[in-house]
Amino acid sequence: METKVLTAHVPLPLAEKVDQIAARLERSRGWIVKQALTAWVDQEEERRRLTLEALADVDASRVIEQHAVQVWADSLDSDKPLPLPL
Numbered sequence: 001m002e003t004k005v006l007t008a009h010v011p012l013p014l015a016e017k018v019d020q021i022a023a024r025l026e027r028s029r030g031w032i033v034k035q036a037l038t039a040w041v042d043q044e045e046e047r048r049r050l051t052l053e054a055l056a057d058v059d060a061s062r063v064i065e066q067h068a069v070q071v072w073a074d075s076l077d078s079d080k081p082l083p084l085p086l
Contacts, residue, residue, distance in 0.1 A: 010018075022032045057063065068085040075082040 018029055018032050021027075022029045025032070064085050072082050072085050
């Protein structure tokens, strides 16, 4: 697999935490950063997918009125919570 070096300035406390984790796991600093960056990219891709899915629902008028959601949410503190609004 080809690789590319990325350079980033990070706050010293964060760099120290990365070094501590690397030492504890007996892994390189680069391995730790690669794992963290991979997880963040995956999270951002999922966030984008969910956003596009939600926008498609809005475009197709598959929405629930805010008032209905608020009534349902308020009922969650009661002895008899309402079913999810549809």
